[in-house]
Amino acid sequence: MKRKMTGWNLLVLLMLILYSIFSLSPILLAILNSGKTQGEILTNILAFPQNFKFDNYLIAFEKINFLRSFLNTMVVVIVGCTGIVLLSAIAGYKLARVKSKLSGFYYSLFVLSMLIPFHSIMITLVKIANVTNLQGKTLGLGIIYIGLGVPMAIFLYTGFIKSIPPELDEAARIDGCGDLRLFFKIIFPQLKPITATIIITNALWMWNDFLLPLLILPNSKTYTILLSTNMLFGQYGNNDWPAILSVLIMAMLPAIVFYLILQKNILKGISEGALKQ
Amino acid sequence: MKKNNKKLTLFILPALLFYSVFTLAPAIGGFWYSLTNWNGLNKNYDFIGLKNYAAILKDTDFINSITFTLKFVLIMVVLQNILSLALAIAIESRNRSKTLFRTLVFMPNMISMIIGGFMWMFIFTKALPYIAQQLNNAALMDISWIGDPFFSFIAIIIVSLWGGIGYLTIIYLAALQGVDKTLKEAASIDGANAWQVFRNVVIPSIMPAITIGVFVTLNNSFKVFDVVYSLTGGGPGRSTQVIAMNIFAEAYSLNNRYGYASAKSMVLFAIIFVITIVQLKLMRKKEIDG
Amino acid sequence: MKKSILLSALVLFLVFGIVGCGKAPVSEPKKVTLKVFMTFPRFQEQFEAYFEDFKAKELEEKNIDVTIELEMPNSDQAAQILKARLSSNDAPDLFTLHAIADIPSFYEAGYLSDLSSQPFVSDLLENVKDIVTYDGKVVALPMESLAWGYLYNKDIFAKYNLTAPDTIAEMLNVVKVLKENNETPFLLAFQESWIPQLMTALAIGGVVTSENPDFVEKMNAGTASYNDIDQIFDIIDIIMENGTEKPFEVGNAAASAAFAEGKAAMWVQGTWQAQAILDINPNLNIGCAPLPTSDSEDGALINLSVSTSLAVSPTSKNKDVAMDLLNYILDKEASTALFEELKFNPVAKFHDYEVFPWTDEAMSYVALNRGYRDLSLPQAVTAEQAALLQSYYAKTITKAQFIAKVDEVWKNSLGQ
Numbered sequence: 004m005k006r007k008m009t010g011w012n013l014l015v016l017l018m019l020i021l022y023s024i025f026s027l028s029p030i031l032l033a034i035l036n037s038g039k040t041q042g043e044i045l046t047n048i049l050a051f052p053q054n055f056k057f058d059n060y061l062i063a064f065e066k067i068n069f070l071r072s073f074l075n076t077m078v079v080v081i082v083g084c085t086g087i088v089l090l091s092a093i094a095g096y097k098l099a100r101v102k103s104k105l106s107g108f109y110y111s112l113f114v115l116s117m118l119i120p121f122h123s124i125m126i127t128l129v130k131i132a133n134v135t136n137l138q139g140k141t142l143g144l145g146i147i148y149i150g151l152g153v154p155m156a157i158f159l160y161t162g163f164i165k166s167i168p169p170e171l172d173e174a175a176r177i178d179g180c181g182d183l184r185l186f187f188k189i190i191f192p193q194l195k196p197i198t199a200t201i202i203i204t205n206a207l208w209m210w211n212d213f214l215l216p217l218l219i220l221p222n223s224k225t226y227t228i229l230l231s232t233n234m235l236f237g238q239y240g241n242n243d244w245p246a247i248l249s250v251l252i253m254a255m256l257p258a259i260v261f262y263l264i265l266q267k268n269i270l271k272g273i274s275e276g277a278l279k280q
Numbered sequence: 281m282k283k284n285n286k287k288l289t290l291f292i293l294p295a296l297l298f299y300s301v302f303t304l305a306p307a308i309g310g311f312w313y314s315l316t317n318w319n320g321l322n323k324n325y326d327f328i329g330l331k332n333y334a335a336i337l338k339d340t341d342f343i344n345s346i347t348f349t350l351k352f353v354l355i356m357v358v359l360q361n362i363l364s365l366a367l368a369i370a371i372e373s374r375n376r377s378k379t380l381f382r383t384l385v386f387m388p389n390m391i392s393m394i395i396g397g398f399m400w401m402f403i404f405t406k407a408l409p410y411i412a413q414q415l416n417n418a419a420l421m422d423i424s425w426i427g428d429p430f431f432s433f434i435a436i437i438i439v440s441l442w443g444g445i446g447y448l449t450i451i452y453l454a455a456l457q458g459v460d461k462t463l464k465e466a467a468s469i470d471g472a473n474a475w476q477v478f479r480n481v482v483i484p485s486i487m488p489a490i491t492i493g494v495f496v497t498l499n500n501s502f503k504v505f506d507v508v509y510s511l512t513g514g515g516p517g518r519s520t521q522v523i524a525m526n527i528f529a530e531a532y533s534l535n536n537r538y539g540y541a542s543a544k545s546m547v548l549f550a551i552i553f554v555i556t557i558v559q560l561k562l563m564r565k566k567e568i569d570g
Numbered sequence: 571m572k573k574s575i576l577l578s579a580l581v582l583f584l585v586f587g588i589v590g591c592g593k594a595p596v597s598e599p600k601k602v603t604l605k606v607f608m609t610f611p612r613f614q615e616q617f618e619a620y621f622e623d624f625k626a627k628e629l630e631e632k633n634i635d636v637t638i639e640l641e642m643p644n645s646d647q648a649a650q651i652l653k654a655r656l657s658s659n660d661a662p663d664l665f666t667l668h669a670i671a672d673i674p675s676f677y678e679a680g681y682l683s684d685l686s687s688q689p690f691v692s693d694l695l696e697n698v699k700d701i702v703t704y705d706g707k708v709v710a711l712p713m714e715s716l717a718w719g720y721l722y723n724k725d726i727f728a729k730y731n732l733t734a735p736d737t738i739a740e741m742l743n744v745v746k747v748l749k750e751n752n753e754t755p756f757l758l759a760f761q762e763s764w765i766p767q768l769m770t771a772l773a774i775g776g777v778v779t780s781e782n783p784d785f786v787e788k789m790n791a792g793t794a795s796y797n798d799i800d801q802i803f804d805i806i807d808i809i810m811e812n813g814t815e816k817p818f819e820v821g822n823a824a825a826s827a828a829f830a831e832g833k834a835a836m837w838v839q840g841t842w843q844a845q846a847i848l849d850i851n852p853n854l855n856i857g858c859a860p861l862p863t864s865d866s867e868d869g870a871l872i873n874l875s876v877s878t879s880l881a882v883s884p885t886s887k888n889k890d891v892a893m894d895l896l897n898y899i900l901d902k903e904a905s906t907a908l909f910e911e912l913k914f915n916p917v918a919k920f921h922d923y924e925v926f927p928w929t930d931e932a933m934s935y936v937a938l939n940r941g942y943r944d945l946s947l948p949q950a951v952t953a954e955q956a957a958l959l960q961s962y963y964a965k966t967i968t969k970a971q972f973i974a975k976v977d978e979v980w981k982n983s984l985g986q
Binding site for chain 1: 289291294299300303304306308310313320371373374381384386388390402406407411505528531538542546
């Protein structure tokens with residue numbers, strides 16, 4: 004594979020650059036036009052704004068109640084991820100180790116539900132949220148995510164734990180470890196890579212989910228970032244593009260910053276998770 | 281064995297509890313409603329057996345939405361996987377710029393489709409018409425990206441690809457890195473050209489990744505909702521109405537036939553289930569044969 | 571097994587124990603929280619300010635400290651959220667709904683309180699009150715009321731000494747005069763299907779009200795057909811044959827611009843669009859008249875409708891305060907300024923602010939008893955008519971096919 008033609012090489016590079024432009028164009032255009040006045044957008048969409056109006060961002064920051072929405076979203080993500088990781092790791096451990104009909108049944112029960120479309124469970128889920136007193140609370144939303152997120156995580160953990168030799172368990176058991184202690188002392192520390200994957204995919208999902216928060220959180224004080232953003236569109240209508248675009252940029256900023264800092268871990272987590280399936 | 285099962289249940293119980301309350305019970309609830317004529321509002325409703333399912337067979341709008349979704353799924357499975365694989369190969373061939381391109385290609389996956397949809401709306405309704413005007417190109421200017429059935433479909437495909445390619449590219453990249461280099465070199469020493477190496481060495485060894493890629497695209501494309509919702513809302517008319525959208529409209533904006541909508545979502549579940557099983561069986565078999 | 575039960579109980583306790591607490595102690599003044607669900611995101615600031623006034627009033631007069639949790643989703647998500655809340659026993663204390671489309675099903679399901687004895691009812695304009703009355707009870711407070719026909723360009727009409735026609739024959743004459751003078755009679759904008767649908771809305775309204783008053787009941791009973799009112803196609807054919815070219819390429823915004831520039835003399839479009847047209851051409855004189863459907867002026871009627879209305883949930887825990895807020899929406903002193911600012915039409919007798927000239931014109935017909943209450947067609951039928959009209963214009967279906975399909979859709983919508 005050392006015989007590389009420069010022409011071919013150039014073509015590949017060109018293709019990558021073109022795709023990167025495509026990939027970034029919505030974000031770049033949004034940034035470019037978020038600092039303009041209405042008039043500037045109408046006259047030239049592709050030009051740089053004459054005076055970049057940072058005011059638009061300050062207004063957006065206030066309008067979506069950035070700090071409060073950010074904290075709300077964090078509560079949901081942290082509660083959800085912690086629950087999913089703990090419960091699924093424990094469950095996945097025994098599912099991987101115990102080989103019985105019952106174990107197979109549990110496993111299929113979890114895995115099957117990964118194919119259920121959200122719309123078919125939506126209404127009943129809201130009813131249950133109401134009965135269990137979780138409706139309207141960010142904490143409650145996080146708890147609901149645990150129930151929705153465990154199947155996928157159990158699936159990943161079970162697969163991963165199967166690759167850890169059971170001899171380790173036996174050795175620890177001879178040392179007199181109880182099952183739960185054994186799990187936390189010996190097994191859990193070895194699950195770091197897959198745990199990272201699970202946290203990343205679930206955090207992304209919860210961060211960007213829309214329909215469930217919309218149904219569960221009625222009060223603007225409990226809105227996640229995406230909800231606050233969505234509610235603003237109604238107020239702006241379809242016309243005030245500088246305002247809309249500034250809000251969009253503000254809303255995606257945390258995820259982008261997070262990504263740029265942790266991208267190596269994120270990308271590694273994503274690919275490992277998928278290939279383990 | 282019994283003792284083991286007991287312990288198993290104990291360890292699974294916390295997860296099972298949350299799962300039962302927030303996934304299983306609602307799913308059973310959805311199935312129950314599909315056997316009733318509940319309108320989503322009334323406190324009273326009747327059990328009507330399989331009548332809803334019988335009605336689905338005659339529902340031309342729903343059948344049209346299935347055909348449209350199938351068209352969408354087919355195009356997405358082919359385009360998304362080929363483009364992702366091509367990008368992954370291209371990125372893999374770079375040295376210093378590898379990380380940079382990987383970062384840029386995956387970036388859209390970090391963004392919610394609701395936000396992405398709005399940014400694309402700006403491109404389709406403002407930026408592209410502006411560019412067409414600058415170029416003074418009458419054919420381009422005539423395109424109504426959101427108003428015309430054909431171009432709406434193209435727009436939906438473009439935005440879906442934008443949001444989905446990054447994820448698959450990362451998977452294919454990881455798979456490509458796992459391909460045995462000595463095997464590739466051996467093949468080229470034996471006189472195989474680049475295409476033959478790709479066809480006979482690379483493809484078989486990344487087959488598991490392709491299985492996953494197709495699985496992920498299939499599953500997501502059948503459930504597609506956000507993109508269509510934020511771009512065209514299913515219009516103009518019903519020309520871009522995907523299955524999830526049809527169900528949504530049935531339950532909330534047309535006749536409030538919630539029971540009927542639930543039956544439709546069970547059909548959607550069945551379709552996804554069957555296709556996934558068949559696909560996994562086929563692909564796994566191929567992996568072993570290969 | 572005992573252990574597992576114990577463990578699950580523990581998990582439950584932990585989870586719900588944390589979530590369940592947080593009730594504030596009751597003290598002077600009495601604290602009340604109202605959940606209000608409204609679909610006016612455009613007017614969020616106005617309503618927040620209005621509610622502040624209400625809070626001050628309530629605290630002063632009744633020593634109640636009201637907290638209002640206002641939820642303002644976008645209109646395309648509103649129906650879904652509201653239904654999810656109602657059906658999961660989480661009804662907001664007050665919520666908005668569409669008077670024509672929603673009241674029957676919401677009432678049957680038991681989600682609307684009887685408001686007949688509330689003070690605001692006696693102030694309502696009769697024709698508006700009529701629309702929010704169901705089963706003999708007032709069940710919602712009308713907020714957005716409409717009185718509309720088609721729009722016409724008064725300047726063009728004046729130029730050729732034309733007046734708004736009352737009958738089909740007069741309409742044919744208007745069309746003839748306009749064409750002789752190289753004016754296009756009708757603006758057609760079919761890209762968005764709800765706009766052509768307005769033709770069926772007005773035509774059916776006129777024909778049914780004047781000649782076949784129990785048509786909707788008969789359709790619902792399965793004993794009628796659109797064949798009984800096929801006369802609606804008389805006026806629809808005239809409009810389609812005498813309209814602007816390439817209507818499928820024209821959306822609402824483009825059509826407003828075209829109408830503002832005088833490209834056509836008439837446009838079957840509601841008064842809600844008038845402001846947008848004036849934004850483009852402030853000097854235009856816009857008129858609003860009822861669409862002729864027969865040889866009698868009785869068939870040319872103004873559509874009277876109420877869209878967004880406010881209802882009170884029967885399960886509200888603070889119904890008294892909720893009712894206070896409801897009545898405050900039509901407060902004698904405060905509401906006039908609110909309705910004027912939001913550019914809503916008057917709904918109460920004491921609403922004496924100046925209205926738009928086109929609303930005035932429409933109301934002048936209503937004063938002559940030439941208005942009709944918007945018909946309550948199944949939503950699926952309305953949606954189907956919109957799509958079918960597009961096909962009918964494109965000549966891919968015939969009149970008979972149109973009728974057969976609508977009959978079928980209506981019949982299907984009953985099957986629940």
